[in-house]
Amino acid sequence: MDPKALKAEFPILQQDINGHPLVYLDNAATTQKPRSVIEAVKTYYERDNANVHRGVHTLGSRATDAYEGAREKVARFLNAASTREIIFTRGTTTALNIVASGYARQTLREGDEIVLTQMEHHSNLIPWQQAAKVTGATLKYIPLQPDGTITLDDVEATVTERTKIVAIAYASNVLGTVNPIAKITEIAHRKGAVIVVDGAQSTPHMKVDVQALNVDFYAFSGHKMCGPTGIGALYGKAQLLESMEPVEFGGEMIDFVELYDSTWKELPWKFEGGTPIIAGAVGLGAAIDFLEQVGLHNIEQHEKKLSRYAMEKLSEIEGLTIYGPRDERVGLVTFNLGDVHPHDVATVLDTEGIAVRAGHHCAQPLMRWLNVSASARASFYLYNTEQDIDRLAESLVKTKEFFGYESIR
Incomplete structure (x- = not known):
């Protein structure tokens, strides 16, 4: 895998920002799109644009084939048992809301438990809050260790026979923590609960096998995976x-x-009301083709290497605090630089052509657990290099100087 060669496949990365070559380090928010994905969407609109499942004309048939072909690619990508188990949605948020509304609200009763962690993205927290309010269920949280990980002993202690749903991120969008989903699933099932996995930060970065993990529900977004x-x-x-x-x-x-009642189509279409996101599905299918060509194992190993390098380089900057585990993590580093507000850090970095995220990252309970109001986050993907991290480290030192801190490396 050659990240420099891969970078050439992404038109947006071939530009200067504020007089500097763009270093894009906001991949946990959204990734950039290779030419093959852009061309796939363009070709659909130029050649095949029609509604699916309805028309008997040629364009309708081609659009339907492209849409359902994308579903087949997703099923293979996740190793689902059948395409019937793949529902297209607007993204992770919509997918989790479908489970919280369509499953949780139907099955939960007063006194039942929903188990979460404090590292959850709001998308995997607020839907369960609402389900608990409607049903009388109780929210419980697996405690976090000081480094932002969880222990299986704490999972065992938190998940009880009254627990009906365990909802957890495979990987944290702030801490980079990778949770032991297969083992958590075994505990949840043994206690009689189903497990719902937020895969937004895992699916782009590692090979996911939903059958091997034995998860009950799994949600992900296309825009975070090219x-x-x-x-x-x-x-x-x-x-x-x-x-x-x-x-x-x-x-x-x-x-x-x-006039007074209706019946639903079979899976998966009973969950896909209205005109679906046809072009998006075509683009997602092309993204899966691209990632499989690169190799998910290669992407995972590359990001681990970048994470280790980033931890080493950024740890040398005095006054910079890094959050999350030091070792096993996905490709991101979340940090604060002294008492400089993260938004100011991100603004100065932008003047150097470096794009990072700053804010609460849709994880306000986790920010409170960290005892901060916000943080900055650099997140990596297959087109990033060690030179990008060098640029980040050098620019953070300049940021310290800009705000009057002594430059110590």
Whole structure:
């Protein structure tokens, strides 16, 4: 894997920002798109644009084939047992809301428990808060260790026979923590609970096998893995999806409609009401082709190397605090530089052509656990290099100087 050669496949990365070559380190928020994905979406609109599942004309048939072909790619990518288990959504947020509304609100009763962690993105927290309010269920949290990890002993202690749902991120978008999902799943199932996994920060960076993990639901977004915005998917075990009612009603998801009642299509279409995100699905399929050509194992190893290098380089900067585990983590580093506000850090870095994220990262409870209001985050992907991290470190030293701190490396 040659990240410099891969970078050439991304048109947006071939530009200068504020007089400097762009160093894009905001990949946990969204990744850039290679030419093959851009061309796939462009070709769909120029050649195949039509609604799916409806028309018998040639364009409609080609659009349907492209859309359902993308579903087949997602099923293979996740190693789902069937395409029936893949629901196209707008992204991770929508997918998690479908589970919280279509499954949790139907099955939970007063006194039941939903188990989370404090590292969850708001998308994997607020839907469960709302489900608990409606059903009378109780929210419980697996405690975090000082380095932002969780222990299986704490999972065992928190998940009880009253727990019906365990909802957890595979990887934290702030701490970089990679949770032991297979082992957590075993505990959840042994206690009689289903497990819902937020895969937004794991799917782009490592090989995911939903059958090997034995998870019940798994959600991810296309835009974090070289695909378009506005498209993602929910994986769910077929028997669970069959038991759920749709959460969106209208055209395309129906079987028969009478004046006073209706019946639904079979999986997966009963969850895809209205005109679906056809171009997005086509682009997601092209992104999967691209990632599989590069190799998920190669991407994972490259990011681990970058993370280790970033931890070493940034740890040399006096006054910089890094959050999360020192070792096993996905490709991101979240930090604060003395008492300089993260937004100011990000602004100065932008003048150097370096794009990072600053704020609470949609994880306000975790920020409070860290005892900060916000932080800066540099996140890496397959096109980033050690030279990008060198640029980041050098610019952070300049940031210290800009704000009047002594430059110590």
